[in-house]
Amino acid sequence: MTSLRMALRSIGANKLRAVLTMLGIIIGVIALVVLVSMVDSATSSITAEVTALGNSQVNVYVFEDKGRAVKLKDLQKWVDNEPCIAAASPGVEYNTTGKHGVKNAPFIVYGVTQDVYKIQSMQLMQGRFLAASDLENSSRVCVVPEKTAKDLIGYTDCLGEEISLDGLHFRIVGILKDEQESMASLMAGNRKIAYIPYTSMMRLTKENGAGIRNFYIGAAEGYSLKDAEDRMNELLQEHFKTDNSSYDNYYISSENYIEEAMGRISGFLNILLGGIAAISLIVGGIGIMNIMLVTVTERTREIGIRKAIGASRRTILVQFLIEAVVLCMLGCALGIFASWGLLQIASAITASASISFHLQGKVVFLSVLFCFMIGVIFGLYPANKAAKMKPIDALHYGG
Protein backbone atom coordinates (compact mmCIF):
# COMPACT_ATOMS: atom_id res chain seq x y z
CA MET A 1 0.00 0.00 0.00
CA THR A 2 2.74 2.36 0.97
CA SER A 3 4.63 1.65 -2.24
CA LEU A 4 1.47 2.23 -4.27
CA ARG A 5 1.00 5.61 -2.63
CA MET A 6 4.64 6.46 -3.27
CA ALA A 7 4.27 5.48 -6.93
CA LEU A 8 1.18 7.63 -7.32
CA ARG A 9 2.98 10.54 -5.73
CA SER A 10 6.01 10.16 -8.01
CA ILE A 11 3.71 10.13 -11.01
CA GLY A 12 1.72 13.06 -9.65
CA ALA A 13 4.93 15.05 -9.22
CA ASN A 14 5.11 15.45 -12.97
CA LYS A 15 1.56 15.34 -14.24
CA LEU A 16 2.09 16.65 -17.75
CA ARG A 17 4.83 14.16 -18.40
CA ALA A 18 2.78 11.35 -16.94
CA VAL A 19 -0.19 12.18 -19.15
CA LEU A 20 1.96 12.48 -22.26
CA THR A 21 3.58 9.16 -21.45
CA MET A 22 0.23 7.52 -20.84
CA LEU A 23 -1.11 8.85 -24.12
CA GLY A 24 0.41 5.93 -26.00
CA ILE A 25 -1.30 3.46 -23.71
CA ILE A 26 -4.54 5.44 -23.74
CA ILE A 27 -4.68 5.45 -27.53
CA GLY A 28 -3.77 1.78 -27.65
CA VAL A 29 -6.52 0.87 -25.22
CA ILE A 30 -9.06 3.00 -27.09
CA ALA A 31 -8.06 1.31 -30.33
CA LEU A 32 -8.45 -2.12 -28.78
CA VAL A 33 -11.64 -1.55 -26.83
CA VAL A 34 -13.53 0.65 -29.27
CA LEU A 35 -12.71 -1.25 -32.44
CA VAL A 36 -13.30 -4.70 -31.03
CA SER A 37 -16.45 -3.60 -29.22
CA MET A 38 -17.75 -1.98 -32.40
CA VAL A 39 -17.11 -5.06 -34.49
CA ASP A 40 -18.70 -7.26 -31.86
CA SER A 41 -21.71 -5.03 -31.39
CA ALA A 42 -22.23 -4.56 -35.11
CA THR A 43 -21.88 -8.30 -35.70
CA SER A 44 -24.31 -9.21 -32.97
CA SER A 45 -26.81 -6.60 -34.16
CA ILE A 46 -26.63 -7.88 -37.71
CA THR A 47 -26.66 -11.51 -36.64
CA ALA A 48 -29.67 -10.85 -34.44
CA GLU A 49 -31.50 -9.31 -37.39
CA VAL A 50 -30.53 -12.14 -39.68
CA THR A 51 -31.47 -14.88 -37.25
CA ALA A 52 -34.77 -13.12 -36.66
CA LEU A 53 -35.43 -13.97 -40.30
CA GLY A 54 -34.78 -17.57 -39.51
CA ASN A 55 -32.85 -19.61 -42.02
CA SER A 56 -31.61 -21.86 -39.30
CA GLN A 57 -32.63 -25.44 -39.23
CA VAL A 58 -31.65 -28.82 -37.89
CA ASN A 59 -31.02 -31.40 -40.57
CA VAL A 60 -31.53 -35.09 -40.01
CA TYR A 61 -30.33 -37.78 -42.40
CA VAL A 62 -31.44 -41.32 -41.80
CA PHE A 63 -29.05 -43.84 -43.32
CA GLU A 64 -30.61 -47.01 -42.03
CA ASP A 65 -34.11 -47.06 -40.56
CA LYS A 66 -33.75 -50.40 -38.70
CA GLY A 67 -37.26 -51.28 -39.79
CA ARG A 68 -38.68 -48.22 -38.08
CA ALA A 69 -39.00 -45.74 -40.88
CA VAL A 70 -39.73 -42.12 -39.99
CA LYS A 71 -43.13 -41.21 -41.42
CA LEU A 72 -44.92 -37.93 -41.87
CA LYS A 73 -47.10 -38.72 -38.88
CA ASP A 74 -43.97 -39.09 -36.72
CA LEU A 75 -42.87 -35.62 -37.70
CA GLN A 76 -46.36 -34.31 -36.97
CA LYS A 77 -46.36 -36.03 -33.58
CA TRP A 78 -43.01 -34.45 -32.65
CA VAL A 79 -44.12 -31.00 -33.67
CA ASP A 80 -47.33 -31.39 -31.65
CA ASN A 81 -45.71 -32.82 -28.51
CA GLU A 82 -42.37 -31.12 -28.23
CA PRO A 83 -42.37 -27.51 -27.14
CA CYS A 84 -38.93 -26.83 -28.59
CA ILE A 85 -39.80 -28.08 -32.08
CA ALA A 86 -41.94 -25.61 -33.96
CA ALA A 87 -42.00 -27.17 -37.38
CA ALA A 88 -40.78 -30.21 -39.28
CA SER A 89 -40.69 -31.05 -42.93
CA PRO A 90 -39.22 -33.77 -45.06
CA GLY A 91 -36.54 -32.47 -47.34
CA VAL A 92 -36.36 -35.06 -50.06
CA GLU A 93 -34.42 -33.94 -53.11
CA TYR A 94 -34.96 -35.23 -56.62
CA ASN A 95 -33.03 -34.22 -59.70
CA THR A 96 -34.88 -34.22 -62.97
CA THR A 97 -35.66 -32.13 -66.01
CA GLY A 98 -38.48 -29.63 -65.99
CA LYS A 99 -40.33 -28.58 -69.12
CA HIS A 100 -42.59 -25.74 -70.00
CA GLY A 101 -43.74 -25.63 -73.56
CA VAL A 102 -40.63 -26.12 -75.64
CA LYS A 103 -38.17 -24.98 -72.98
CA ASN A 104 -36.58 -27.33 -70.57
CA ALA A 105 -34.02 -27.06 -67.80
CA PRO A 106 -32.42 -29.25 -65.11
CA PHE A 107 -34.42 -29.09 -61.91
CA ILE A 108 -33.87 -29.88 -58.29
CA VAL A 109 -37.22 -30.73 -56.83
CA TYR A 110 -37.83 -30.67 -53.08
CA GLY A 111 -40.56 -32.82 -51.58
CA VAL A 112 -41.66 -30.90 -48.50
CA THR A 113 -44.63 -30.03 -46.30
CA GLN A 114 -46.13 -26.62 -45.68
CA ASP A 115 -43.84 -26.35 -42.63
CA VAL A 116 -40.73 -25.74 -44.68
CA TYR A 117 -42.04 -22.28 -45.42
CA LYS A 118 -41.63 -21.45 -41.75
CA ILE A 119 -38.41 -23.36 -41.19
CA GLN A 120 -36.56 -21.77 -44.05
CA SER A 121 -38.24 -18.39 -43.61
CA MET A 122 -39.44 -18.21 -47.16
CA GLN A 123 -41.34 -15.23 -48.42
CA LEU A 124 -44.05 -15.34 -51.00
CA MET A 125 -44.25 -12.91 -53.84
CA GLN A 126 -47.45 -14.15 -55.39
CA GLY A 127 -50.02 -16.85 -54.80
CA ARG A 128 -49.81 -19.24 -51.86
CA PHE A 129 -47.44 -21.80 -50.45
CA LEU A 130 -48.20 -25.53 -50.32
CA ALA A 131 -51.06 -26.33 -47.96
CA ALA A 132 -51.96 -29.29 -45.76
CA SER A 133 -54.68 -30.26 -48.23
CA ASP A 134 -52.08 -30.46 -51.02
CA LEU A 135 -50.26 -33.07 -48.98
CA GLU A 136 -53.39 -35.05 -48.15
CA ASN A 137 -54.44 -35.11 -51.78
CA SER A 138 -50.96 -35.51 -53.24
CA SER A 139 -51.86 -32.55 -55.41
CA ARG A 140 -49.78 -31.81 -58.44
CA VAL A 141 -48.95 -28.28 -57.47
CA CYS A 142 -45.63 -26.57 -57.03
CA VAL A 143 -44.11 -23.40 -55.71
CA VAL A 144 -41.11 -21.95 -57.52
CA PRO A 145 -38.71 -19.10 -56.84
CA GLU A 146 -38.93 -15.97 -58.93
CA LYS A 147 -35.73 -16.78 -60.80
CA THR A 148 -37.00 -20.20 -61.86
CA ALA A 149 -40.24 -18.67 -63.09
CA LYS A 150 -38.40 -16.01 -65.07
CA ASP A 151 -35.91 -18.41 -66.58
CA LEU A 152 -38.26 -21.17 -67.55
CA ILE A 153 -41.60 -19.47 -68.10
CA GLY A 154 -40.18 -16.14 -69.17
CA TYR A 155 -42.09 -13.91 -66.72
CA THR A 156 -42.83 -13.90 -62.99
CA ASP A 157 -46.59 -13.43 -63.08
CA CYS A 158 -47.11 -17.07 -64.05
CA LEU A 159 -49.56 -18.51 -61.50
CA GLY A 160 -51.54 -21.32 -63.07
CA GLU A 161 -48.83 -22.22 -65.60
CA GLU A 162 -47.73 -25.81 -65.53
CA ILE A 163 -44.30 -27.35 -65.33
CA SER A 164 -43.81 -30.88 -66.49
CA LEU A 165 -41.56 -32.98 -64.28
CA ASP A 166 -40.92 -36.52 -65.53
CA GLY A 167 -44.00 -36.16 -67.65
CA LEU A 168 -46.29 -35.16 -64.78
CA HIS A 169 -47.74 -31.67 -64.87
CA PHE A 170 -47.46 -29.50 -61.76
CA ARG A 171 -49.43 -26.31 -61.55
CA ILE A 172 -47.61 -23.27 -60.17
CA VAL A 173 -49.55 -21.96 -57.18
CA GLY A 174 -46.97 -19.62 -55.64
CA ILE A 175 -43.89 -17.60 -56.50
CA LEU A 176 -41.22 -17.09 -53.83
CA LYS A 177 -39.08 -14.01 -53.41
CA ASP A 178 -35.61 -14.81 -54.59
CA GLU A 179 -33.42 -13.48 -51.83
CA GLN A 180 -35.18 -15.55 -49.20
CA GLU A 181 -34.09 -18.83 -50.62
CA SER A 182 -30.50 -17.93 -51.32
CA MET A 183 -29.18 -20.93 -49.39
CA ALA A 184 -31.22 -23.31 -51.48
CA SER A 185 -30.23 -21.56 -54.69
CA LEU A 186 -26.60 -21.76 -53.62
CA MET A 187 -26.99 -25.52 -53.35
CA ALA A 188 -28.93 -25.70 -56.61
CA GLY A 189 -26.26 -24.02 -58.70
CA ASN A 190 -27.53 -23.85 -62.30
CA ARG A 191 -30.52 -26.05 -61.62
CA LYS A 192 -34.00 -24.61 -61.30
CA ILE A 193 -35.88 -25.15 -58.08
CA ALA A 194 -39.38 -26.36 -57.36
CA TYR A 195 -41.12 -27.24 -54.09
CA ILE A 196 -43.84 -29.88 -54.34
CA PRO A 197 -45.83 -31.71 -51.67
CA TYR A 198 -43.89 -34.57 -50.12
CA THR A 199 -46.68 -36.99 -50.93
CA SER A 200 -46.67 -36.00 -54.59
CA MET A 201 -42.91 -36.43 -54.59
CA MET A 202 -43.33 -40.03 -53.38
CA ARG A 203 -45.55 -40.74 -56.33
CA LEU A 204 -43.22 -38.98 -58.72
CA THR A 205 -40.28 -41.06 -57.56
CA LYS A 206 -42.42 -44.19 -57.09
CA GLU A 207 -41.25 -44.61 -53.51
CA ASN A 208 -44.66 -44.61 -51.90
CA GLY A 209 -44.56 -45.90 -48.37
CA ALA A 210 -40.82 -45.56 -47.91
CA GLY A 211 -39.53 -43.76 -44.83
CA ILE A 212 -38.32 -40.20 -44.82
CA ARG A 213 -34.59 -40.18 -45.29
CA ASN A 214 -33.97 -36.50 -44.86
CA PHE A 215 -35.97 -33.94 -42.91
CA TYR A 216 -35.61 -30.51 -41.39
CA ILE A 217 -36.87 -29.19 -38.12
CA GLY A 218 -37.08 -25.61 -36.89
CA ALA A 219 -36.67 -24.49 -33.28
CA ALA A 220 -39.57 -22.83 -31.52
CA GLU A 221 -39.27 -19.28 -30.34
CA GLY A 222 -37.39 -19.09 -27.07
CA TYR A 223 -35.40 -22.22 -27.84
CA SER A 224 -32.00 -22.36 -29.48
CA LEU A 225 -31.22 -24.52 -32.43
CA LYS A 226 -29.01 -26.50 -30.12
CA ASP A 227 -31.96 -27.22 -27.80
CA ALA A 228 -33.97 -28.49 -30.73
CA GLU A 229 -31.05 -30.57 -31.98
CA ASP A 230 -30.49 -32.17 -28.57
CA ARG A 231 -34.17 -32.98 -28.14
CA MET A 232 -34.38 -34.35 -31.67
CA ASN A 233 -31.45 -36.60 -30.92
CA GLU A 234 -33.26 -38.04 -27.89
CA LEU A 235 -36.43 -38.52 -29.88
CA LEU A 236 -34.57 -40.34 -32.64
CA GLN A 237 -32.82 -42.60 -30.17
CA GLU A 238 -36.21 -43.42 -28.72
CA HIS A 239 -37.65 -43.95 -32.16
CA PHE A 240 -34.86 -46.24 -33.35
CA LYS A 241 -34.42 -47.81 -29.91
CA THR A 242 -30.72 -47.06 -29.93
CA ASP A 243 -28.51 -45.36 -27.41
CA ASN A 244 -25.75 -42.87 -27.83
CA SER A 245 -23.11 -45.49 -28.51
CA SER A 246 -24.73 -46.60 -31.75
CA TYR A 247 -24.97 -43.28 -33.47
CA ASP A 248 -24.47 -44.68 -36.93
CA ASN A 249 -27.94 -45.04 -38.40
CA TYR A 250 -28.67 -41.34 -38.61
CA TYR A 251 -26.83 -38.07 -38.70
CA ILE A 252 -28.06 -34.86 -37.14
CA SER A 253 -26.63 -31.41 -37.59
CA SER A 254 -27.76 -27.87 -37.15
CA GLU A 255 -27.17 -25.38 -39.87
CA ASN A 256 -26.80 -21.80 -39.16
CA TYR A 257 -24.81 -20.63 -42.09
CA ILE A 258 -25.22 -16.95 -41.56
CA GLU A 259 -24.35 -16.99 -37.91
CA GLU A 260 -21.31 -19.10 -38.65
CA ALA A 261 -20.23 -16.85 -41.48
CA MET A 262 -20.74 -13.73 -39.38
CA GLY A 263 -18.83 -15.37 -36.54
CA ARG A 264 -15.93 -16.12 -38.86
CA ILE A 265 -15.89 -12.61 -40.28
CA SER A 266 -16.06 -10.92 -36.90
CA GLY A 267 -13.47 -13.31 -35.48
CA PHE A 268 -11.14 -12.42 -38.32
CA LEU A 269 -11.81 -8.70 -37.90
CA ASN A 270 -11.25 -8.97 -34.16
CA ILE A 271 -7.90 -10.63 -34.65
CA LEU A 272 -6.92 -8.04 -37.23
CA LEU A 273 -8.00 -5.06 -35.13
CA GLY A 274 -6.73 -6.63 -31.93
CA GLY A 275 -3.36 -7.00 -33.65
CA ILE A 276 -3.29 -3.36 -34.67
CA ALA A 277 -4.29 -2.33 -31.15
CA ALA A 278 -1.65 -4.61 -29.65
CA ILE A 279 1.00 -2.93 -31.78
CA SER A 280 -0.07 0.51 -30.59
CA LEU A 281 -0.08 -0.73 -27.01
CA ILE A 282 3.46 -2.01 -27.47
CA VAL A 283 4.45 1.39 -28.86
CA GLY A 284 2.85 2.90 -25.75
CA GLY A 285 4.86 0.49 -23.65
CA ILE A 286 8.07 1.65 -25.29
CA GLY A 287 7.06 5.20 -24.37
CA ILE A 288 6.66 4.09 -20.78
CA MET A 289 10.05 2.42 -20.82
CA ASN A 290 11.64 5.53 -22.25
CA ILE A 291 10.20 7.82 -19.61
CA MET A 292 11.01 5.37 -16.84
CA LEU A 293 14.63 5.37 -17.97
CA VAL A 294 14.63 9.17 -17.77
CA THR A 295 13.00 8.99 -14.36
CA VAL A 296 15.57 6.53 -13.09
CA THR A 297 18.42 8.78 -14.24
CA GLU A 298 16.78 11.85 -12.73
CA ARG A 299 16.28 10.11 -9.45
CA THR A 300 19.71 8.51 -9.24
CA ARG A 301 20.39 10.47 -6.09
CA GLU A 302 17.14 9.39 -4.49
CA ILE A 303 18.04 5.79 -5.32
CA GLY A 304 21.41 6.34 -3.66
CA ILE A 305 19.79 7.74 -0.52
CA ARG A 306 17.30 4.92 -0.36
CA LYS A 307 20.06 2.36 -0.77
CA ALA A 308 22.23 4.07 1.85
CA ILE A 309 19.48 3.86 4.42
CA GLY A 310 18.87 0.23 3.67
CA ALA A 311 16.72 -0.36 0.59
CA SER A 312 17.66 -3.67 -1.00
CA ARG A 313 17.89 -4.20 -4.75
CA ARG A 314 14.55 -5.87 -4.65
CA THR A 315 12.92 -2.96 -2.86
CA ILE A 316 14.18 -0.49 -5.48
CA LEU A 317 13.23 -2.84 -8.32
CA VAL A 318 9.72 -3.25 -6.96
CA GLN A 319 9.38 0.50 -6.38
CA PHE A 320 10.14 1.41 -9.98
CA LEU A 321 8.27 -1.56 -11.37
CA ILE A 322 5.16 -0.55 -9.46
CA GLU A 323 5.56 2.96 -10.79
CA ALA A 324 5.68 1.70 -14.39
CA VAL A 325 2.71 -0.62 -13.85
CA VAL A 326 0.69 2.09 -12.13
CA LEU A 327 1.45 4.43 -15.02
CA CYS A 328 0.22 1.78 -17.47
CA MET A 329 -2.88 0.95 -15.45
CA LEU A 330 -3.79 4.63 -15.11
CA GLY A 331 -3.45 4.95 -18.87
CA CYS A 332 -5.54 1.83 -19.24
CA ALA A 333 -8.27 3.18 -16.96
CA LEU A 334 -8.35 6.50 -18.82
CA GLY A 335 -8.42 4.64 -22.13
CA ILE A 336 -11.33 2.45 -21.06
CA PHE A 337 -13.19 5.48 -19.80
CA ALA A 338 -12.59 7.33 -23.07
CA SER A 339 -13.67 4.22 -25.01
CA TRP A 340 -16.88 4.08 -23.05
CA GLY A 341 -17.52 7.71 -23.96
CA LEU A 342 -16.75 7.13 -27.62
CA LEU A 343 -19.02 4.09 -27.78
CA GLN A 344 -21.84 6.09 -26.20
CA ILE A 345 -21.38 8.74 -28.85
CA ALA A 346 -21.23 6.15 -31.62
CA SER A 347 -24.41 4.54 -30.30
CA ALA A 348 -26.15 7.91 -30.25
CA ILE A 349 -25.13 8.54 -33.85
CA THR A 350 -26.18 5.13 -35.12
CA ALA A 351 -29.32 4.95 -32.96
CA SER A 352 -31.47 5.30 -36.06
CA ALA A 353 -29.79 2.27 -37.62
CA SER A 354 -30.75 0.28 -34.51
CA ILE A 355 -27.15 -0.69 -33.85
CA SER A 356 -25.97 -0.02 -30.33
CA PHE A 357 -22.37 -0.30 -29.26
CA HIS A 358 -21.51 -1.71 -25.88
CA LEU A 359 -18.29 -1.93 -23.96
CA GLN A 360 -17.40 -5.61 -24.20
CA GLY A 361 -16.45 -7.01 -20.83
CA LYS A 362 -13.96 -9.45 -22.29
CA VAL A 363 -12.14 -6.73 -24.23
CA VAL A 364 -11.93 -4.56 -21.13
CA PHE A 365 -10.53 -7.49 -19.20
CA LEU A 366 -8.13 -8.25 -22.04
CA SER A 367 -6.86 -4.68 -22.22
CA VAL A 368 -6.37 -4.52 -18.44
CA LEU A 369 -4.39 -7.74 -18.59
CA PHE A 370 -2.40 -6.53 -21.59
CA CYS A 371 -1.59 -3.15 -20.00
CA PHE A 372 -0.46 -4.88 -16.84
CA MET A 373 1.84 -7.13 -18.85
CA ILE A 374 3.21 -4.17 -20.78
CA GLY A 375 3.85 -2.32 -17.52
CA VAL A 376 5.79 -5.26 -16.16
CA ILE A 377 7.68 -6.04 -19.35
CA PHE A 378 8.66 -2.48 -20.23
CA GLY A 379 9.11 -1.45 -16.59
CA LEU A 380 11.49 -4.27 -15.82
CA TYR A 381 14.50 -2.93 -17.65
CA PRO A 382 14.47 0.59 -16.14
CA ALA A 383 13.64 -0.82 -12.69
CA ASN A 384 16.49 -3.26 -12.93
CA LYS A 385 18.80 -0.47 -13.99
CA ALA A 386 17.79 1.46 -10.88
CA ALA A 387 18.18 -1.58 -8.66
CA LYS A 388 21.67 -2.30 -9.93
CA MET A 389 23.07 1.16 -9.16
CA LYS A 390 25.87 1.16 -6.65
CA PRO A 391 24.95 3.20 -3.60
CA ILE A 392 28.14 5.29 -3.61
CA ASP A 393 27.92 6.12 -7.30
CA ALA A 394 24.27 7.02 -6.94
CA LEU A 395 24.85 9.15 -3.84
CA HIS A 396 27.52 11.24 -5.47
CA TYR A 397 25.64 11.61 -8.72
CA GLY A 398 25.27 15.24 -9.71
CA GLY A 399 26.91 16.49 -6.48
Added chain:
Amino acid sequence: MIELRDITKIYQIGEERVHALDHANLHVRPHEFVSIIGPSGSGKSTLMNIIGCLDVADAGEYLLDGTPIEDYTENQLAEIRNRKIGFVFQSFNLIPKLTAEENVELPLIYQKVKKSERQQRTAEALERVGLSNRAKHLPTELSGGQQQRVAVARALVTKPSLILADEPTGNLDSKTSREILQLFQELHAQGNTIVLITHDNDIARQAKRIVHILDGRLTELTEVTPE
Protein backbone atom coordinates in the same frame (compact mmCIF):
# COMPACT_ATOMS: atom_id res chain seq x y z
CA MET B 1 32.28 -2.14 17.80
CA ILE B 2 34.29 -1.13 14.74
CA GLU B 3 37.49 -2.91 13.97
CA LEU B 4 39.40 -2.05 10.80
CA ARG B 5 42.46 -4.21 10.17
CA ASP B 6 44.85 -3.35 7.33
CA ILE B 7 42.05 -2.05 5.15
CA THR B 8 43.28 -1.24 1.66
CA LYS B 9 41.31 0.28 -1.16
CA ILE B 10 42.85 0.98 -4.53
CA TYR B 11 41.34 3.04 -7.32
CA GLN B 12 42.49 2.79 -10.87
CA ILE B 13 42.53 6.28 -12.31
CA GLY B 14 43.72 6.03 -15.89
CA GLU B 15 47.09 4.33 -15.81
CA GLU B 16 47.72 5.21 -12.22
CA ARG B 17 46.80 3.11 -9.18
CA VAL B 18 45.80 5.29 -6.26
CA HIS B 19 45.85 3.93 -2.74
CA ALA B 20 42.80 5.61 -1.26
CA LEU B 21 43.34 3.57 1.87
CA ASP B 22 46.66 2.02 2.67
CA HIS B 23 46.60 -0.55 5.45
CA ALA B 24 44.30 1.54 7.59
CA ASN B 25 43.71 0.34 11.13
CA LEU B 26 41.04 1.73 13.44
CA HIS B 27 39.27 0.54 16.52
CA VAL B 28 36.15 2.29 17.76
CA ARG B 29 34.67 1.15 21.05
CA PRO B 30 30.97 1.36 21.92
CA HIS B 31 29.73 4.76 23.11
CA GLU B 32 32.81 6.48 21.72
CA PHE B 33 32.71 9.79 19.85
CA VAL B 34 35.51 9.76 17.28
CA SER B 35 36.45 12.43 14.79
CA ILE B 36 38.30 11.51 11.65
CA ILE B 37 40.05 14.51 10.20
CA GLY B 38 41.91 14.92 6.97
CA PRO B 39 42.19 17.22 3.98
CA SER B 40 40.30 16.47 0.80
CA GLY B 41 41.86 13.64 -1.16
CA SER B 42 43.17 12.04 2.00
CA GLY B 43 40.89 9.04 1.67
CA LYS B 44 38.34 10.02 4.26
CA SER B 45 35.36 9.60 1.93
CA THR B 46 36.60 6.13 1.05
CA LEU B 47 36.98 5.36 4.73
CA MET B 48 33.49 6.60 5.41
CA ASN B 49 32.10 4.48 2.55
CA ILE B 50 33.79 1.41 3.94
CA ILE B 51 32.77 2.03 7.54
CA GLY B 52 29.26 2.77 6.30
CA CYS B 53 29.17 -0.47 4.31
CA LEU B 54 28.48 1.48 1.13
CA ASP B 55 31.59 -0.03 -0.38
CA VAL B 56 33.85 -2.96 0.40
CA ALA B 57 37.61 -2.96 0.83
CA ASP B 58 40.01 -4.62 -1.61
CA ALA B 59 42.06 -6.10 1.21
CA GLY B 60 42.01 -6.23 4.97
CA GLU B 61 39.36 -7.09 7.50
CA TYR B 62 36.42 -5.08 8.78
CA LEU B 63 34.48 -6.24 11.81
CA LEU B 64 31.27 -4.45 12.68
CA ASP B 65 29.84 -5.55 16.03
CA GLY B 66 32.19 -8.51 15.79
CA THR B 67 30.95 -9.65 12.38
CA PRO B 68 33.29 -9.55 9.40
CA ILE B 69 31.45 -7.89 6.55
CA GLU B 70 33.63 -8.21 3.50
CA ASP B 71 31.97 -11.35 2.21
CA TYR B 72 28.45 -10.04 2.27
CA THR B 73 26.26 -9.68 -0.76
CA GLU B 74 24.85 -6.34 -1.74
CA ASN B 75 21.49 -7.13 -0.17
CA GLN B 76 23.08 -8.18 3.12
CA LEU B 77 25.08 -4.94 3.13
CA ALA B 78 21.85 -3.04 2.58
CA GLU B 79 20.37 -4.73 5.60
CA ILE B 80 23.44 -3.92 7.72
CA ARG B 81 23.24 -0.28 6.65
CA ASN B 82 19.57 -0.31 7.48
CA ARG B 83 19.89 -1.78 10.97
CA LYS B 84 23.32 -0.84 12.25
CA ILE B 85 24.29 2.45 10.66
CA GLY B 86 22.68 5.85 10.71
CA PHE B 87 24.03 8.21 8.08
CA VAL B 88 24.22 11.98 8.30
CA PHE B 89 25.54 13.52 5.09
CA GLN B 90 26.94 16.91 4.24
CA SER B 91 24.18 17.59 1.73
CA PHE B 92 21.44 16.20 4.04
CA ASN B 93 20.28 13.74 1.40
CA LEU B 94 16.62 13.86 2.19
CA ILE B 95 14.17 12.67 -0.44
CA PRO B 96 12.68 15.91 -1.74
CA LYS B 97 9.13 14.74 -2.39
CA LEU B 98 8.67 13.10 1.00
CA THR B 99 7.77 15.10 4.12
CA ALA B 100 10.12 15.29 7.11
CA GLU B 101 8.06 12.62 8.81
CA GLU B 102 8.12 10.29 5.81
CA ASN B 103 11.85 10.71 5.35
CA VAL B 104 12.39 9.64 8.96
CA GLU B 105 9.95 6.77 8.58
CA LEU B 106 11.60 5.34 5.45
CA PRO B 107 14.33 3.18 7.09
CA LEU B 108 11.65 1.65 9.32
CA ILE B 109 9.57 0.78 6.26
CA TYR B 110 12.61 -1.03 4.87
CA GLN B 111 12.85 -2.88 8.19
CA LYS B 112 9.19 -3.87 7.75
CA VAL B 113 8.23 -2.38 11.10
CA LYS B 114 4.49 -2.25 11.78
CA LYS B 115 2.76 1.01 10.94
CA SER B 116 1.71 1.94 14.49
CA GLU B 117 5.23 1.36 15.80
CA ARG B 118 6.69 3.28 12.87
CA GLN B 119 4.57 6.29 13.61
CA GLN B 120 5.46 6.22 17.27
CA ARG B 121 9.20 5.90 16.67
CA THR B 122 9.16 8.56 13.95
CA ALA B 123 7.41 10.96 16.29
CA GLU B 124 9.96 10.19 19.03
CA ALA B 125 12.92 10.78 16.72
CA LEU B 126 11.52 14.09 15.47
CA GLU B 127 10.82 15.09 19.06
CA ARG B 128 14.41 14.22 19.91
CA VAL B 129 15.77 16.68 17.32
CA GLY B 130 13.15 19.28 18.23
CA LEU B 131 11.21 19.23 14.96
CA SER B 132 7.85 17.78 15.99
CA ASN B 133 6.07 20.86 14.73
CA ARG B 134 7.67 20.51 11.28
CA ALA B 135 6.76 16.85 10.68
CA LYS B 136 4.45 17.51 7.73
CA HIS B 137 6.81 19.84 5.88
CA LEU B 138 8.72 18.99 2.75
CA PRO B 139 12.53 19.39 2.87
CA THR B 140 12.31 22.43 0.58
CA GLU B 141 10.15 24.14 3.18
CA LEU B 142 12.80 23.69 5.88
CA SER B 143 16.01 25.59 6.59
CA GLY B 144 19.38 23.88 6.16
CA GLY B 145 19.72 23.32 9.89
CA GLN B 146 16.23 21.86 10.09
CA GLN B 147 16.90 19.58 7.14
CA GLN B 148 20.03 18.31 8.84
CA ARG B 149 18.04 17.69 12.01
CA VAL B 150 15.57 15.63 9.97
CA ALA B 151 18.56 13.68 8.62
CA VAL B 152 19.79 13.11 12.18
CA ALA B 153 16.31 11.96 13.20
CA ARG B 154 16.34 9.54 10.25
CA ALA B 155 19.71 8.22 11.42
CA LEU B 156 18.45 7.83 14.99
CA VAL B 157 15.11 6.23 14.32
CA THR B 158 16.51 2.75 13.71
CA LYS B 159 18.52 2.84 16.96
CA PRO B 160 21.72 2.05 15.03
CA SER B 161 24.98 0.77 16.52
CA LEU B 162 26.78 3.63 14.86
CA ILE B 163 25.95 7.13 13.70
CA LEU B 164 28.21 8.03 10.80
CA ALA B 165 28.38 11.71 10.00
CA ASP B 166 30.20 12.93 6.90
CA GLU B 167 30.90 16.67 7.13
CA PRO B 168 27.51 17.20 8.74
CA THR B 169 28.03 20.94 9.07
CA GLY B 170 29.67 21.48 5.70
CA ASN B 171 26.65 23.19 4.20
CA LEU B 172 25.57 25.11 7.31
CA ASP B 173 26.40 28.51 8.75
CA SER B 174 28.40 28.63 11.96
CA LYS B 175 25.45 29.17 14.27
CA THR B 176 23.47 26.26 12.90
CA SER B 177 26.65 24.19 12.84
CA ARG B 178 27.04 24.72 16.55
CA GLU B 179 23.47 23.62 17.12
CA ILE B 180 23.99 20.46 15.11
CA LEU B 181 27.25 19.69 16.91
CA GLN B 182 25.48 20.31 20.22
CA LEU B 183 22.93 17.74 19.10
CA PHE B 184 25.73 15.25 18.44
CA GLN B 185 27.14 15.92 21.90
CA GLU B 186 23.77 15.20 23.44
CA LEU B 187 23.40 12.02 21.43
CA HIS B 188 26.84 10.93 22.57
CA ALA B 189 25.94 11.71 26.16
CA GLN B 190 22.92 9.41 25.73
CA GLY B 191 25.23 6.56 24.77
CA ASN B 192 25.30 6.64 20.96
CA THR B 193 28.48 5.72 19.14
CA ILE B 194 29.40 8.48 16.71
CA VAL B 195 32.02 8.69 14.00
CA LEU B 196 32.32 12.19 12.58
CA ILE B 197 34.32 12.83 9.45
CA THR B 198 35.50 16.35 8.73
CA HIS B 199 38.31 18.48 7.39
CA ASP B 200 37.78 21.15 10.03
CA ASN B 201 39.91 21.05 13.19
CA ASP B 202 37.43 23.04 15.25
CA ILE B 203 34.70 20.57 14.48
CA ALA B 204 36.96 17.60 15.01
CA ARG B 205 37.77 18.90 18.49
CA GLN B 206 34.13 18.27 19.47
CA ALA B 207 35.09 14.64 19.83
CA LYS B 208 37.08 13.19 22.69
CA ARG B 209 39.19 11.23 20.28
CA ILE B 210 40.58 12.48 17.00
CA VAL B 211 42.06 10.31 14.27
CA HIS B 212 44.02 11.88 11.47
CA ILE B 213 43.95 10.55 7.95
CA LEU B 214 46.48 11.41 5.28
CA ASP B 215 47.25 9.62 2.05
CA GLY B 216 45.14 6.69 3.15
CA ARG B 217 46.94 6.16 6.44
CA LEU B 218 45.39 6.67 9.88
CA THR B 219 47.17 8.13 12.90
CA GLU B 220 45.77 8.72 16.38
CA LEU B 221 46.16 12.38 17.33
CA THR B 222 44.70 12.57 20.80
CA GLU B 223 43.11 10.18 23.16
CA VAL B 224 41.63 12.47 25.75
CA THR B 225 39.82 9.95 27.88
CA PRO B 226 41.13 6.42 27.71
CA GLU B 227 38.39 3.96 28.55
